Amino acid sequence: MKIIGIDIGGSSIKIGLIKNKRIIKKYYIPTNKKTLLDDIIKSFDDNKINLKNINSIGCAIPGFINHKKGIITLSGNLDWKNFNFKKKFEDKIKKKISIINDANAAAYGEYWAGAGEKYNSIVFYTIGTGVGGGIIINDKLIFGSNGYAGELGHGGNFQNERKCSCGLNNCLEPFASAVGIEKSIKEITKKNQKIINVVDKFLKNDKLILKAFRKSLKPLATHISIMETAINPDAIIIGGGPSNIGKPFAKLINSLVKEKQLDFIHKKTPILIAKTKNDAGILGAAYWALKNN
Numbered sequence: 001m002k003i004i005g006i007d008i009g010g011s012s013i014k015i016g017l018i019k020n021k022r023i024i025k026k027y028y029i030p031t032n033k034k035t036l037l038d039d040i041i042k043s044f045d046d047n048k049i050n051l052k053n054i055n056s057i058g059c060a061i062p063g064f065i066n067h068k069k070g071i072i073t074l075s076g077n078l079d080w081k082n083f084n085f086k087k088k089f090e091d092k093i094k095k096k097i098s099i100i101n102d103a104n105a106a107a108y109g110e111y112w113a114g115a116g117e118k119y120n121s122i123v124f125y126t127i128g129t130g131v132g133g134g135i136i137i138n139d140k141l142i143f144g145s146n147g148y149a150g151e152l153g154h155g156g157n158f159q160n161e162r163k164c165s166c167g168l169n170n171c172l173e174p175f176a177s178a179v180g181i182e183k184s185i186k187e188i189t190k191k192n193q194k195i196i197n198v199v200d201k202f203l204k205n206d207k208l209i210l211k212a213f214r215k216s217l218k219p220l221a222t223h224i225s226i227m228e229t230a231i232n233p234d235a236i237i238i239g240g241g242p243s244n245i246g247k248p249f250a251k252l253i254n255s256l257v258k259e260k261q262l263d264f265i266h267k268k269t270p271i272l273i274a275k276t277k278n279d280a281g282i283l284g285a286a287y288w289a290l291k292n293n
């Protein structure tokens with residue numbers, strides 16, 4: 001059985017052909033908002049993908065998605081509002097299409113073919129410009145009543161220094177996002193430094209760099225400790241740019257969670273680094289398509 005997973009981003013579209021949970025072909029095309037669907041269809045021909053051999057197609061899309069109806073309620077990145085993506089695409093290629101929000105897709109990808117492969121229930125956090133995520137319980141992604149489940153970066157009272165881009169004052173996102181971590185690094189070291197340029201210092205236990213990371217990740221750790229008792233997942237998985245630091249990054253988060261959770265609960269909930277990296281969206285979109293087939 002072959003599935004196509006498509007991860008639509010603001011500047012490029014990643015397309016993968018998947019068989020037995022593994023990507024057997026992968027390529028990128030640029031995102032052109034006006035010709036997007038035709039570009040994707042043309043790319044199948046260009047890359048010798050015969051739709052006759054494809055069982056299902058899944059698309060990961062940034063924004064608010066009505067996954068049941070296949071309608072994009074709002075995608076700021078792609079200028080779509082109440083756009084019936086599923087119908088438009090299906091009319092053109094005569095194949096069933098499934099759509100899902102990109103952060104949710106990444107959670108599913110990591111669950112299906114990444115660090116979550118051997119677990120049934122996970123909470124996935126992705127740390128990028130913002131903080132997003134996804135919650136999977138017994139193989140089911142939790143969408144919630146109105147589709148907002150997994151918006152892990154917002155709401156609550158996790159810090160009281162930085163206003164969030166969503167308008168609230170106490171979200172964890174302005175601290176734990178990559179942007180937030182870099183802000184803490186600047187505050188504490190008095191220097192503008194990208195995360196990628198301080199990885200060496202992090203690994204060598206540089207005091208100021210660790211202090212900055214600790215400051216930024218404490219609100220995330222508080223959130224994780226809440227999820228550990230709210231959901232009691234098999235594992236917590238961390239993805240996104242800063243997670244490329246690897247195990248020491250997970251270890252630091254783990255030590256911060258330990259301060260906020262009962263030992264016997266925290267010890268049974270491993271905090272893992274995501275494995276599928278940039279392929280999470282493709283894999284998750286494919287798994288979503290498979291489940292909807």
Ligand SMILES: [Zn+2]
Pocket residue numbers: 153154155164165166167168171172173
């Ligand atoms: Zn917020």
